[in-house]
Amino acid sequence: MTLTTRRSVTKAAPARHRPRRKDRAVEALWGYAFIAPVGLGLAVFYLWPVLQTAYFSFTEWGAFGGHTWTGLENYLRLAVDPEMGRALVNTLTYTVLGLLAIPLAIVFAALLNTKGLRGVGVYRTMFFLPVVTMPVAIAMVWRWLYNGDYGLINQVLSLVGIDGPNWIADPATALPALVVVGIWSSVGYNLIIFLAGMQAIPKEYYEAAAIDGAGPVRQFFKVTLPLLSPTAFFVSVVSVIGSLQLFDLVYVMSGSGSSARSNPAFPRLETVVQLFYERAFVTNDRGYAAAIVMALLMLIIALTAFQFRLQRRWVHYG
Amino acid sequence: MRKSARLGAAVFGVVLAVSACSAGGDEPAATAGQEKVTLSYAMWDNNQKPVMEELGKAFTAAHPNITVNVQLTPWEGYWTKLKAAATGGAAPDVFWMNGPNFQLYASNGVIRPLEEEITKDKVDLSVYPKPLIDLYTFDGKHFGLPKDMDTIGVWYNKSLFDAKKVPYPADDWTWSDFNEAAAKLSDPAKGVYGTAAQLTSFQEYQYNTIDQAGGFVISPDGKKSGYDNPQTIEGLRFWTDLIKNKQSPDLKTMTDTFPLQLFEAGKIAMYWGGSWNVSEFAKNDYTKDKVDVAPLPKGQKQATIIHGVANVVSAKTGHPAQAWEFVKFLGSKQAADILGKKGPIPAYNGTQSAWVAAHPEFKLQTFLDAVAYAAPFPVSKNTAAWNEAELTYLTKAWTGEEPVEKAAAELATAMNALLAKE
Structure with a gap:
């Protein structure tokens, strides 16, 4: 950011004012002064805890503080913990399936972007509503929708003679059911971003394409999609990170708190952050919990770096 | 999803921040004297907040220099918050304790043994059901007085x-x-x-x-x-x-x-x-x-199974003498009589008739008769x-x-x- 601004400043006004070395130092100082409040907040509330957590992941940390250095023991335990493996598989499956929200959001955004469509604001609000709703409230409502005996979904299915399952208590359906809620609650956010991305595409491209004889479908694939790829890249990075940190939705939907474990589908629902929560705050195994989140942090960094590498293949910047 | 990420980070951050901020909060120990003291008293049941406040007032009436500040934390967050506060040395002076958590707090030195006080003030422990007294005993020491019970x-x-x-x-x-x-x-x-x-x-x-x-x-x-x-x-x-x-x-x-x-x-x-x-x-x-x-x-x-909540004193309280006075009062017959009219079954033998009489439509005596053959709640550290x-x-x-x-x-x-x- 700072690089580009500086370059554009010097480019724009080279003749009028040649900044001296001292001026630039003062300017930089002001810059740091302005970001200091945010930087300080980040350092105190994010960076410091992360460093502390990293340290604690090499210790055995009691319920009330007081820790002893155990070296790599937590990580060795983590490597062979079947529960961690299971939670990792669930989390990654959820993340991959959750990516379906992106094409879905693009389609909806394209529909909303149709010229002359009436009531765009109403649709936009409708799609965006789940985003501003508390995840816990969403989870509670969906829990009832999915209820095997009294849920709305199974009531509707019974009208056509289908005996629906206990959606979130059945190991076969629990994770897909969770993914549906995840997509439903995130599609609105993605849609707004894609809509903005589409509206930023210059009209001239479409006019040129139309003159060349491209119909609406061809225009969508040849103009809209490629020019939307930077937006799609941003959305996919953000949603992968979000999915990997999934907690509140599954915490409430699987049976709220300690009873979640008695859900027969729990082995298919448990996420990495949920396991972290239980180790840190329920079973008082905090050093181990710290190792779990450090592993998750590494995974997030690795997957994000991987996405940045991959983007060269498919992202077009105008 | 995004919110959840931030929530998780925030919860963890807050916990760490709490522990960091309050690390130096040890107050110098004060002896029971004439100075004005406010005791913090943490509990988790919203239904019992009014009766706990009433008990606090009754206690202040007898001890004009000590006021009680009842702090409600709903059950879902009670133990997480208490653990964070205790880690930072800023636990409330007196708080509710339950069986499954008791030995964790006692073995880590977070709560004060009350053995000396009980002996000195000749508190009669036989007025409470024995499984409850045993539940709050660790290493042969008593750490709390039972408040209520349930079967x-x-x-x-x-x-x-x-x-x-x-x-x-x-x-x-x-x-x-x-x-x-x-x-x-x-x-x-x-x-x-x-x-x-x-x-x-x-x-x-x-x-x-x-x-x-x-x-x-x-x-x-x-x-x-x-x-x-x-x-x-x-x-x-x-x-x-x-x-x-x-x-x-x-x-x-x-x-x-x-x-x-x-x-x-x-x-x-x-x-x-x-x-x-x-x-x-x-x-x-x-x-x-x-x-x-x-x-x-x-x-x-x-x-x-019999279980009951006990009142315990923080090991780091600045007012151990006043805190003990309050716990002793909460375990007294006077307090049990107040509790029995509004709340759960008081643990003090012979004060439970008000509780039974409150709902004549149910055979509530059943729960009291069960105390005779009640077994302790299984717990460990x-x-x-x-x-x-x-x-x-x-x-x-x-x-x-x-x-x-x-x-x-x-x-x-x-x-x-x-x-x-x-």
């Missing part, structure tokens, strides 16, 4: 019994009487079941039948699991058989709709519940005139760790995926490993 009974739906012409439970009924009634009351086609073999509340379910079968959950020295004991397994099989025979909903159904909700919708005829359910059932439009309570059925022997294992392993027996012996044996192995680490 378990069978809440039953009279109209479902009438509809199937099944006689109401007798006071001396047995497991086989219970099973017979459950069979007659069940009507799976209508979604009505004799009972619900709830997996998630061991206090109301498994621990009782394990004791009734002559088994045990944890050895008296707290070192060994009892889940591989054949009699303990019989106590578990009592429940898995009910599911197998379709006299209880299956685990999936109970995951979707909790047994309490099913009972309050007339889908369950017999619900094993605590004395704390009284206020709920008295208020609920469906249950208020349809249900009553009977003692737990007898297995090899008669048994019910890190109870939460094996409580989690109980759910992890027994879920497989409850779904029928594994025979109950096998699941219980696996649980015993896991629990023994956890106990060895304590």
Whole structure:
């Protein structure tokens, strides 16, 4: 950011004012002064805890503080913990399936972007509503929708003679059911971003394409999609990170708190952050919990770096 | 999803921040004197907040220099917050303690032993049920005075019994009487079941039948699991058989709709519940005139789990003398009389008649009579760790995926490993 601004400043006004070395130092100082409040907040509330957590992941940390250095023991335990493996598989499956929200959001955004469509604001609000709703409230409502005996979904299915399952208590359906809620609650956010991305595409491209004889479908694939790829890249990075940190939705939907474990589908629902929560705050195994989140942090960094590498293949910047 | 990420980070951050900020908060210890002191008193039950405040005022009336600040933290966040505060040395002066958490706090030196004070002030501990005194004893030292108590009974739906012409439970009924009634009351086609073999509340379910079968959950020295004991397994099989025979909903159904909700919708005829359910059932439009309570059925022997909350003092309180005065007052007959009119059953023997009289529509004496054969709540230093294992392993027996012996044996192995680490 700072690089580009500086370059554009010097480019724009080279003749009028040649900044001296001292001026630039003062300017930089002001810059740091302005970001200091945010930087300080980040350092105190994010960076410091992360460093502390990293340290604690090499210790055995009691319920009330007081820790002893155990070296790599937590990580060795983590490597062979079947529960961690299971939670990792669930989390990654959820993340991959959750990516379906992106094409879905693009389609909806394209529909909303149709010229002359009436009531765009109403649709936009409708799609965006789940985003501003508390995840816990969403989870509670969906829990009832999915209820095997009294849920709305199974009531509707019974009208056509289908005996629906206990959606979130059945190991076969629990994770897909969770993914549906995840997509439903995130599609609105993605849609707004894609809509903005589409509206930023210059009209001239479409006019040129139309003159060349491209119909609406061809225009969508040849103009809209490629020019939307930077937006799609941003959305996919953000949603992968979000999915990997999934907690509140599954915490409430699987049976709220300690009873979640008695859900027969729990082995298919448990996420990495949920396991972290239980180790840190329920079973008082905090050093181990710290190792779990450090592993998750590494995974997030690795997957994000991987996405940045991959983007060269498919992202077009105008 | 994004919110969840931030929430997780925020929770963790706050916990760390709390521990960082309050690390230097130790106040110099003050002796009981004439200075004005405010004691913080933490509790988790919103329903009991008014009566706790009333008790605080009654205490201030007798000790004009000490005021009490009642701090409510709802159950969901109570232990997390208390742990963070205690880690930072800023725990409330006096707070509610329960059985499963007690040894963790006592063994880590977070709460103060009250042995000397009890001896010095000649507090008579025999006025409380013995299992409760034992529950709050660690390393031979007493750490708290019991505040209230609860026992378990069978809440039953009279109209479902009438509809199937099944006689109401007798006071001396047995497991086989219970099973017979459950069979007659069940009507799976209508979604009505004799009972619900709830997996998630061991206090109301498994621990009782394990004791009734002559088994045990944890050895008296707290070192060994009892889940591989054949009699303990019989106590578990009592429940898995009910599911197998379709006299209880299956685990999936109970995951979707909790047994309490099913009972309050007339889908369950017999619900094993605590004395704390009284206020709920008295208020609920469906249950208020349809249900009553009977003692737990007898297995090899008669048994019910007894539990109660105790008041304990923080080891780092700046006012240990005043805090003890308050705890002593809360454990007194005067306090129990106030509590009994509004709240749960007071632990002080002989003060419970007001509690029984409050709801003449239920046979509440049942819960008091049960104290005579009550068994202690099984705990150890890190109870939460094996409580989690109980759910992890027994879920497989409850779904029928594994025979109950096998699941219980696996649980015993896991629990023994956890106990060895304590």
